[in-house]
Amino acid sequence: MSTNSSERPARKRWQWIAVAATVLLIVATAVFVVVLTGDRRDQGVAPPGTPIAGSSTVSPPASTTVSASTTSTMSSPIEGYQMLYPFASVADAKQWQASYRQGGHQPWHLDAGMTALSFTQAYLGYTTIDRITSTTVAGSQAWIGVGYALPDGGTSTAATVHLVKTGTDEDSPWEAVGTRDKVLTLTQPAYGSTVTSPVAVGGRITGVDESLDVQVLAGKRIGGTSMIPAGGTNVAWQANVSFTAAEGTTLTITVSTGGHVADVELFAITGVRTGSQPQ
Helix, strand or coil: CCCCCCHHHHHHHHHHHHHHHHHHHHHHHHHHHHHHHHHHHHCCCCCCCCCCCCCCCCCCCCCCCCCCCCCCCCCCCCCCCCCCECCCCHHHHHHHHHHHHHHCCCHHHHCHHHHHHHHHHHHCCCCCCCEEEEEEEECCEEEEEEEEECCCCCEEEEEEEEEEECCCCCCCCEEEEEEECCCECCCECCCCCEECCCEEEEEEEEEEEEEEEEEEECCCEEEEEEEEEEEEEEEEEEEEECCCCCCCCEEEEEEEECCCCCCCCEEEEEEEEECCCCC
8 A cells, every 4th residue: 555645754753753752761861860879979878988077087086085185286196195005205106117117117006906906905904805896097096996706706895995196207106095985984084184192083884793993004003903893874983093103104094894704895094194292
């Protein structure tokens, strides 16, 4: 059957209209996909390791054991903090840095995790805390969770150690300066304060049938007390501890509890300096 010649232009027009509609549909779909992808990115979908505003990877977490003076006007990141371990001063840290540059001496000082574990085990004496449970590094500061193995194969965090770089060089070593405390806190004496013996030590704890041990360290244990009963929900604890140290000595005061599944299950620390003893 033949086709009327007057129908051909009309048929072509409808074919072009159909093609144009298809093209418009494809373009609209592409735009929708782009917009949808952009919306997901704006809602926080980012590549791994990308800092997100408000997260703890870009803002130092609140801590009961850090100085309030942490402004960027300081000449060194460590200023305003108590140097607890492994160096007694910035000069000591720079001496190590020089030896490292010459012969690679003790490279673990450049690893925040290894420094936190060494501080916990070798200095504080908590040898059963043998693993890193979390790591947050933000520029010249780091927060390293340290903990122990649970009977069921899991892990538990005993404390989060706060570390700060001793300088601005790439190979400036890490220094332990305190802990970020939650369940067990040590708020007395205040961080960076001057103390004399005996010192009143205290904080708060949440736990059941706890027994607290307190020690004062200055390179080694120079005072302490143990078997302090505590427990409850956010309950205050306190003790008086005697020690012997020369004026101006930096002290590390620690409190720990354990005995349920491990010798040390929680600990907290603060850093202070000794003043002159009253006459």
